[in-house]
Amino acid sequence: MKFMLLVLQNVRRNKLRTTLTCLGTMVLVVVVTLVWSVLTNLQAQLDQDKSKMKAIVTERWRIPSQMPYAYARGLSEGAARKEGDIRPEDSMSWSFYGGSTDPEKRTRESMLFAIAMEPRKMTTMLDELDDLPDSQAQELKRVADAMEKNVQAIIVGKDRLAALKRRVGDRFKLTSINYKGIDLEFEILGVFPPGRYDQSAIMNIEYLNRSLEKYERETGRKHVQADRSMNLFWLVVPDTAAFNKISGQIMESPDYKAPAVRVETLAAGVATFMEPLKDILWGMRWLLAPAVLATLSLVIANAISISVRERYTEFAVLKVLGYKPWQILTIVLCEALIIGTLSGLLSAALTWLVVNHVVGGLPVQLGFFGKFYVPAAAFWWGTAVGAGTALVGSLLPAWTACRVRVAQVFARVA
């Protein structure tokens, strides 16, 4: 491409304007990248691995859902009672226990929320932890096994651990927030592999259950939370037919009536959870993103048309030399493309780097979602968005540039 030199020199001509255009493009590409990252993450949650369907059991009428832990045993069998009933492939219970290392005051740094569950289920039931590279998987398995034997064991994410200023091997005590009077003492046995669980912690449900029983023994009355300590129950089923069957078994069983439960697919559960967010997501997808794209095109169109207007005489000179309209059109489009592509790529790369590796994920703490990360695909989205909007934005100015009437331009000059 022999004209590349001319294109590059033109891009470099007004460094301030080129820089401002690039910055404008970059800011807007960052917005688009973040919006799309959130949407993609949510979409990924909704399109769960279909070969392994998760059913989620919650309390039917109350939010937050609080069920007796006694439900766990039957639910883990899928409430199978008679001939022909089927059982889930796997299952886990979810309880949440939260407290502060500082009995006097709760600060962000001193607080810890742990999922109380059967430790061995970590490696089979939790997203990402069920699919680790070998070395990490072995380490997690080791910790899980140790946690089965030592009920006071806890595994904590690296960021939370840093916030608590504790290390593996340390012991610490939590003054509970949601189980008044049940203050527990933990021993840190391990850390999650870096990623989604950096802010999380998992403890053994057995410890919570024993502590609730001990409370009853010592005070002579049940703890107020004793029969409402299980928040969720997850079942793994092979397909929709199995899901329907098991969900029927649970709903028909007399064992889950007080309180009553509901059974949903995880996707449906997520969808229910996201219902109030639906309008925001719709707006992000159909209003915010297009508005940003349109703004971006306008920014570029504006910059390019100013620079084209300044150069009418130059385009006329090129025509005198024998340049054809399409060649001039190409030169202007290439200028815009260079600006758009480079700033698109650069800002996507920066967003990716900053969000994933400096901040360590967007802390959108929504229910089951972990942090949001910018997918690697953002590199080509960003580039495509930059290039595409630059192309769209520069079409009109490029067209006026290539339609320059030589005789008229010079009639004005001389």
Next chain:
Amino acid sequence: MSSDICVRVNNVHKSFQRGDEILHVLIGLTLEVPEREFLGLMGPSGSGKTTLLNLIAGLDTPDEGEVWVRDQCISQMNESRLAEWRTRNLGFIFQFYHLLPVLTAYQNVELPLLLLPLSGRQRRQQVLAALDIVHLSDRIHHKPGQLSGGQQQRVGIARAIVTDPALIVADEPTGDLDAHSAEEILDLLGELRNSMQKTIVMVTHDPRAAARADRILHLEKGRLVDEAPEAARLAGRG
């Protein structure tokens, strides 16, 4: 058509729309320029000199009549053919040089060659040769902003001759220059005609510039009035 005529303008009419009124700029103009002639075109401002030059250069088309350059009727060509024709057959020299400010002298001169199927080496040879003719071999990497008016015009001339066209048109090439630089430019144009056999059509207001021409034509209100007699030309030089 006889082979020693380079430019033939045949009964050409050109008018422009100016608001409601129509401005008749060229009215039935006929003109022949022999090969290797250095023709001066004079006339008051607004008399249609630039318009005529644009027609000869294929930058505009006449409303009526024909413009032939050598054996090609350029007034019948479409825009794309004309563009190709200009690259190979025409050199245009502007009053205000019109170099691209972002490019060096070398790159400016190279611009027309980029349109031709030449190797990088051939281009380099031709650019250096053209810059040598205008005595700027020591300024090839300067940008226009770093050159004087006269030097810029010399780059403009190098750009006009780099594809070795037969016809050079110049619109007041000395109009923006001091007397000394103007002399240099006129010397160069004379050189182009004498040693490179170019045909030159030059519009000028400047009697000293006109004095260099072989022949001077006066344009007035869209018509050629008379061919200036030899005596007037000699007087002009004094």
